[in-house]
Amino acid sequence: MSKDPLVVFTPSGKRGRFAPGTPVLTAARQLGVDLDSVCGGRGICSKCQITPGYGEFPKHGVSVAADALSEWNAVEQRYEDKRGLKPGRRLGCQATVQHDVVIDVPPESQVHRQVVRKAAADRTIEMDPATRLYMVEVDEPDMHEPTGDLERLARALKAQWNIPGIRADLSLLARLQPALRKGKWQVTVALNKAHDDDVARVLEIWPGLHEDGLYGLAIDLGSTTIAAHLTDLHTGAVVASLGMMNPQIRFGEDLMSRVSYSMMNKGGDVEMTGAVREALNTLAEEIAVEGQIAPELIVETVIVCNPVMHHLLLGIDPVELGQAPFALATSGSISTDARDIGLSAINHRARLYILPCIAGHVGADSAAVALSEQPGKSEDLVLIIDVGTNAELLLGDKAGVLACSSPTGPAFEGAQISSGQRAAPGAIDAIRIDPVTKEPRYRVIGSDLWSDDPNFAAATSGSGITGICGSGIIEAVAELRMAGLLDENGLMGSAAATGTGRMVPEGRTHSYLICDASGNGGPRITVTQGDIRAIQLAKSALYAGARLLMDARGVDKVDRVVLAGAFGAHISTLHAMVLGMIPDAPLEKVTSAGNAAGTGARIALCNIGARAEIERTVRQINKVETAIEPKFQEHFVAANAIPHKTSPFAELAKIVTLPSPNFNAGSGGGEDGARRRRRRG
């Protein structure tokens, strides 16, 4: 008694017996093997490419003969002639099973393929997008059985793709009839199926087979910058990335000043809403050009942002977020049409998903960080710090996750710093101060060379040195401390007290001169006592927030620290620890996650299940409100020292014996000290 041929699929290992003549695609579908197809087996989309293996497969207990699959056929030859197939590949809808066979499904033929994340190479995103293409053959209208074209499309999608139900908005209805007739009743539709909806939306329709793909935008909408990633919804590849400044900056540098703007100016919120929406349209237009795709192919957008940006984007006056109890209009996720926020540069029916907010100060961006970094799945206790204009903190492990926001202000971003600027070419982003000579050497964005390199001047001549950015100022403060130019209270010494002419008087205080290009019309870059105070306030707030979460959790140390945010990627963990920005942790346990919020947005864009997951997760996160917690102030004050008193780096900061217990000794005599130095030099 002869058995039907055995078919083994790799890498899944799924196997089954099928009657000779069964197409490989059919076998795969019946076994639940993840083999892609857009055209539904018509031999035109080529998504179902497979590689048959021949010979002995002892592992699978199969011996595969050369005639295990049907012969190469005319459809495959046509495709080969037109586009070319990789050697050894067959079309799964054309090749039929004849004898026992082992079939490999290459990654690009899998719907749920794993995409390696750029930023964090050790994790992957599984592709399972909300919007997919389906080619379908629709019955022609019949006067004896009059039904609408939409109803026949729905019937065909149910019969051919098992789609239980569809809906279409009026603008799609207007495109339906011409597309069906132009495609001779074969069309490709882009169907969007939300994770919380049984019915799929028809976002777009094309005559025949649509071969130009589908795209989505993952947008990290920050207070200062907006970053977008144009993502291929089929492959998960990032096709283009683009950033721009948030035009709302003209209404206020930080969030609270924008809330104030809205409170002080009638219609101010509407103005700011208009500005950010316009910016998103510009960004969408430009990124489509950059990615060389038609903007209409962008059918989905995922946006992550803090609560104030969230409300301003949605057209909600953020005034309630500016005062206790910091009530959000809505904390849930937003699923709506992208056109509802005026996003007109992309497909008219494109969908928009905004992750849920965690609390009035901890927004969808933090939710995205949680989605990307998964603190709730961590075995060890992890503290995740997203440093932006405000800092958002997540502390947790499998036992639970806590969240809070800390009002660091924008000092860490280079704002409110005398020579500060945002991280852009020309900004000093790294600095070292020689503990003996007290002389600085530094690097500027745009060049890898240090300032003591002979080629440095030539390399930086393009933009010159324009200022100091967030990571630069953090390093500068930590280095000043380690070089003995700053005491633990954050007081700068005078030239006399510190013995270096780099300390220059500035009113009643002193500044450290990093470089002076004022002779050539360039800037004179110093770290002032005011800068030190700003950084001290910011780092104390950050540290106090972390301590508050640790209190709530009942721990006094964490196993590891993850720095998220673009800023986190550039910060020197050593300097951050010396500064006392973050709680104590072994240095090797302090890592950067890059733009975790942006990654979270990409995950939610590429994987529909991730949306349900983060909505669940956010509900389970315990929120700690720093503004009303009396202990916050206590921790804040205690964290003021550089480094904070319990820091393991306290010793490191004291490597240089300070000449005097009180730097003020040189105060008032600073001018003299400087003059002395010039005389000596």
Add this chain to the structure above:
Amino acid sequence: MSKDPLVVFTPSGKRGRFAPGTPVLTAARQLGVDLDSVCGGRGICSKCQITPGYGEFPKHGVSVAADALSEWNAVEQRYEDKRGLKPGRRLGCQATVQHDVVIDVPPESQVHRQVVRKAAADRTIEMDPATRLYMVEVDEPDMHEPTGDLERLARALKAQWNIPGIRADLSLLARLQPALRKGKWQVTVALNKAHDDDVARVLEIWPGLHEDGLYGLAIDLGSTTIAAHLTDLHTGAVVASLGMMNPQIRFGEDLMSRVSYSMMNKGGDVEMTGAVREALNTLAEEIAVEGQIAPELIVETVIVCNPVMHHLLLGIDPVELGQAPFALATSGSISTDARDIGLSAINHRARLYILPCIAGHVGADSAAVALSEQPGKSEDLVLIIDVGTNAELLLGDKAGVLACSSPTGPAFEGAQISSGQRAAPGAIDAIRIDPVTKEPRYRVIGSDLWSDDPNFAAATSGSGITGICGSGIIEAVAELRMAGLLDENGLMGSAAATGTGRMVPEGRTHSYLICDASGNGGPRITVTQGDIRAIQLAKSALYAGARLLMDARGVDKVDRVVLAGAFGAHISTLHAMVLGMIPDAPLEKVTSAGNAAGTGARIALCNIGARAEIERTVRQINKVETAIEPKFQEHFVAANAIPHKTSPFAELAKIVTLPSPNFNAGSGGGEDGARRRRRRG
């Protein structure tokens, strides 16, 4: 052992025992008694008014003491002072049960009250609107448990009103926070719950108790006229009715000429869509003024229309409806935001429902007629004819319903008639011709007097006599036939042949002169041979359509005929039967349903269950396509005679013995005959 007091509600008869002190509203709810409440028992909305009965109620086995309910309380007194309560009334949320009691729920306190339909007095609409008001008390935000205001509103609606889930669009979110704070966390929301959706939409929110009601628009969008009824969604009352011309008339009188306009003019469909949408906005604005309500209180719209108007309204090019196979873009019902069709004059979040279409020629207006007239529930076989620019026919009973459309053209509406006009003041709408003298007497719209009344001239002097409308021309043709001035083939006799100087030559044919005001600069109103032909074609088409349905059903007579449409309301059934417009039926079995399509729209507006019902019904209706049915032409030709040959009125039409078998005897000599008459006179 004492029992709890017995509470009997009338008219439902529901009864139960409740602990002393139970509010009447609570008792009603527990028993499932239909007692309204918007404020949820806070004593401020007054919707729960009840009337306790005192004394003996043998039927209910109860004796009610004077202290059966708690004493009149301060809340009731406050309401009484402010607005007044009808004598004997109590507030169900305030009055508590003390002893056995009989409580009457007056109709205006019932949610599901029965509303008598104006047009058809023998039927009622049960109120069960999709949108209702709910007053709710929302928890204030808590920093320790941060949730959005929307989420707390949802929680409150679930706890206080058992609403399982809500959604709100962005524009509502923008209104949410101010409303909650202004109302001190008490708000009234308008919730719309579609029949095919588990989740309710928040359409509007007001601080505190909203007392200005909710309204809906039922719109009958015809090819020629648009009629709207502003309806109170709580009481079901029609607050205002308003009609206007469809501005698309400038693109073509009838539907097919509008389809042609779209085919011949690029963008023509867009132009027509814009015109009708603008008209709807104007109508909505005006009807709100007429009804003295704020337009924002209009939160729902139901529209019924024929397929071409349907597509043009929705922004779909109707070109496919102009040619076989007459494919609709969608045949299903439409549930969408009213703003999606540009309806901006009403609430921004108002919903729009359009009934399903039955077929490419049988639209949502016919579905509305089916909803109003319920042929599928009829015991006897009913033929429903909706006469408009096209005629739609429904034939059926409990065993099943058939539908078709007949291309009557607009002659029945007075179009394509030499002196024709639409039914408006000044139009002749009724006419009688004396069978002996052949002299006419007639009535014009705007006056009840006949033209032989001494006061007629004075009564019509306002608008004068301007033309003849659809019902007028039908009567004129039938009267001409009965007066022996027209033969059964539809040929007009000359003055010589008919012996009346009213017959005047008109080229090679003759016309019947109804009146001549040309001496005073007024019109000369005649019925020409061309008019007769136009009516003959129209009535043959109508009759042939009806016959086709009867063939499909396998019958050669119907039990009754219902004439729907504004036109149907004015038509003389006797004259229609003489003309042979409709199949034979006893004269008393031919009735008018008034504007049944408009009534169907009102039903769908006031009762959410009716939407599900008509969607089911429409799927079960069997469609007959006249355009491809060879028998149609056969019936059409056979129906050409006036009256058709098998008519029981054939004898009636022959009451006057015709002077000659061929009216053409007088042809050519018409001029002479007229001259002769003048000489004689």
